[in-house]
Amino acid sequence: MKLNKFIVVEGIDGSGKTTICNYIIYLLKCWNINNIIRTHEPGGTILAEKIRNLIKNSYKEFFSYKTELLLLYAARLQLLDNIIKPNIKDYWIISDRYDLSSYAYQIGGRGIQKKDILFLQKFINNNIIPNIVIYLDVNPLIGLQRIKNRNKDRIEKESIKFFTNVRKYYLKIANNNNMIKIIDANNNLSNVKLLVKKILFNFIKS
Numbered sequence: 001m002k003l004n005k006f007i008v009v010e011g012i013d014g015s016g017k018t019t020i021c022n023y024i025i026y027l028l029k030c031w032n033i034n035n036i037i038r039t040h041e042p043g044g045t046i047l048a049e050k051i052r053n054l055i056k057n058s059y060k061e062f063f064s065y066k067t068e069l070l071l072l073y074a075a076r077l078q079l080l081d082n083i084i085k086p087n088i089k090d091y092w093i094i095s096d097r098y099d100l101s102s103y104a105y106q107i108g109g110r111g112i113q114k115k116d117i118l119f120l121q122k123f124i125n126n127n128i129i130p131n132i133v134i135y136l137d138v139n140p141l142i143g144l145q146r147i148k149n150r151n152k153d154r155i156e157k158e159s160i161k162f163f164t165n166v167r168k169y170y171l172k173i174a175n176n177n178n179m180i181k182i183i184d185a186n187n188n189l190s191n192v193k194l195l196v197k198k199i200l201f202n203f204i205k206s
């Protein structure tokens with residue numbers, strides 16, 4: 001029996017994270033696994049959802065990248081202490097985004113220094129490492145095309161250049177970390193699902 005079953009789905013906006021989280025939960029239920037907690041970042045607790053709204057709204061003032069960073073980590077700490085840490089031994093936790101998003105968006109997208117992220121990781125005592133990270137890699141032009149009819153939040157309104165930089169950083173980390181499974185999410189959804197199913201199946205039987 002595995003101790004932890006913490007699965008994270010990552011990728012830029014429009015890569016298919018929500019769709020794939022739904023699919024993972026569908027699969028687990030098909031396999032008669034029902035002790036599942038679904039969450040997302042930023043958010044996942046009452047307070048963290050309030051912080052999510054603060055982050056996603058637009059304002060008539062410049063939203064400092066460091067303010068954004070601190071809010072993201074405040075929300076992550078709430079989620080870790082209230083949901084993830086107390087439940088990780090007993091539940092499958094499926095999260096739409098986790099700390100890899102901070103590396104990709106804050107370092108790759110915003111230009112925050114890596115040492116500042118590392119400091120915050122330590123400061124919030126984030127010692128929970130996911131068992132599987134599925135990174136849905138998509139060309140930003142395709143990702144943004146998929147969400148073009150969505151009522152976009154402040155981050156989703158960022159430029160192609162921004163998402164290109166975010167994607168580059170995702171790939172830089174994922175290519176150097178065997179724990180992160182890269183899926184070509186430019187592919188049609190049934191192919192993506194098949195790959196996700198294989199990853200999940202291998203994890204369960206290992």
Ligand SMILES: Nc1ncnc2c1ncn2[C@@H]1O[C@H](COP(=O)(O)OP(=O)(O)O)[C@@H](O)[C@H]1O
Binds near residue numbers: 011013015018020185
């Ligand atoms: N591989 C795919 N091919 C085509 N369309 C996709 C694919 N994955 C997701 N979609 C569609 O793209 C849109 C955005 O997907 P979503 O899961 O909401 O992405 P995210 O949560 O990463 O922003 C949805 O309409 C979804 O049905």
Ligand SMILES: [Mg+2]
Binds near residue numbers: 096
């Ligand atoms: Mg989503």
